[in-house]
Amino acid sequence: MSRLALINELIGMPPNASEHGYQIDHIIEFSHWFMAALFVGWSAFFVYVLLRFRKSRHPVADHEGVKSGISTHLEFAVVLIEAVLLVGFAVPLWAKRVNQFPSDKDAIVVHAIGQQFNWNFHLPGPDGQFGKREINLVTNANPLGLDPSDPVGKDDLVVLGELHVPVDRPVIIELSSKDVIHNFALPHMRMAQDAIPGQIIPMWFKPIKTGNYEVICGQLCGLGHYSMKGMLVVDSPADYETWLKERIELSGSQTAPAPTERPPGEPAVGSTPGTVPPPGAPKTANPSGAPDGKPGEAPPAPTPGGH
Numbered sequence: 001m002s003r004l005a006l007i008n009e010l011i012g013m014p015p016n017a018s019e020h021g022y023q024i025d026h027i028i029e030f031s032h033w034f035m036a037a038l039f040v041g042w043s044a045f046f047v048y049v050l051l052r053f054r055k056s057r058h059p060v061a062d063h064e065g066v067k068s069g070i071s072t073h074l075e076f077a078v079v080l081i082e083a084v085l086l087v088g089f090a091v092p093l094w095a096k097r098v099n100q101f102p103s104d105k106d107a108i109v110v111h112a113i114g115q116q117f118n119w120n121f122h123l124p125g126p127d128g129q130f131g132k133r134e135i136n137l138v139t140n141a142n143p144l145g146l147d148p149s150d151p152v153g154k155d156d157l158v159v160l161g162e163l164h165v166p167v168d169r170p171v172i173i174e175l176s177s178k179d180v181i182h183n184f185a186l187p188h189m190r191m192a193q194d195a196i197p198g199q200i201i202p203m204w205f206k207p208i209k210t211g212n213y214e215v216i217c218g219q220l221c222g223l224g225h226y227s228m229k230g231m232l233v234v235d236s237p238a239d240y241e242t243w244l245k246e247r248i249e250l251s252g253s254q255t256a257p258a259p260t261e262r263p264p265g266e267p268a269v270g271s272t273p274g275t276v277p278p279p280g281a282p283k284t285a286n287p288s289g290a291p292d293g294k295p296g297e298a299p300p301a302p303t304p305g306g307h
């Protein structure tokens with residue numbers, strides 16, 4: 001069935017790597033063939049009419065018009081085919097993407113957070129539960145604003161840029177954004193979904209081929225939009241386990257995930273807060289009272305002998 005993908009190859013669609021992708025490919029392929037047939041048909045008819053009703057042959061307009069019903073039947077057939085494409089194929093396929101999610105038990109659940117201009121991934125860690133995230137806690141060392149006081153979040157993993165998933169298991173990605181509207185687009189998985197600040201929007205797919213697949217941002221989100229890429233690595237189950245174990249060990253050995261690269265000339269990353277807190281955010285850099293708070297940031301004590 002998937003052999004008949006001439007136009008899809010011609011327009012440069014990357015090979016499909018998801019379970020549902022071939023259905024989308026069929027719709028795209030069929031729609032293109034259908035449009036090509038309509039284009040040739042209507043063009044031929046147009047040229048025929050130009051010649052047949054040229055001025056030298058028909059100097060006076062015929063007010064009676066066409067008598068045969070062929071054009072009506074043709075028009076009806078076109079509408080019918082388009083309705084079948086929409087109601088019979090496109091809508092059910094879309095409904096399955098947005099309504100019929102696999103159960104959390106079978107699926108890999110990951111949070112993806114867009115920011116100018118990176119994709120961050122938040123994994124639940126060994127306990128399978130996501131820790132709380134708070135936008136006010138976002139710093140260069142804590143790019144997702146994980147709440148250090150939340151015990152559930154202690155074992156969470158934060159991965160920048162590259163997400164691994166096992167093959168042949170459904171993946172649910174819950175999308176959000178730290179700044180503007182982005183779009184988590186996986187061309188090989190035939191999936192794309194907007195990431196909107198203040199919302200969590202789930203998407204799902206089931207990868208069926210191992211390999212490295214590019215994640216791109218599908219919304220023009222700023223000057224660096226072109227560089228907003230990530231990588232989805234579909235592993236064999238064994239490779240996935242190895243990767244996960246590595247990430248867990250890595251997160252145990254370091255207190256913070258690797259900070260994002262900063263342009264030369266900007267202050268070094270680390271405990272220096274590099275982000276501008278939103279209006280109304282608490283002023284202390286360390287509301288949880290963790291030990292690395294700077295002494296200078298303690299609330300001002302009443303000073304004897306002051307002004």
Ligand SMILES: [Cu+2]
Pocket residue numbers: 114115117181182183217218219220221225228
């Ligand atoms: Cu973007």
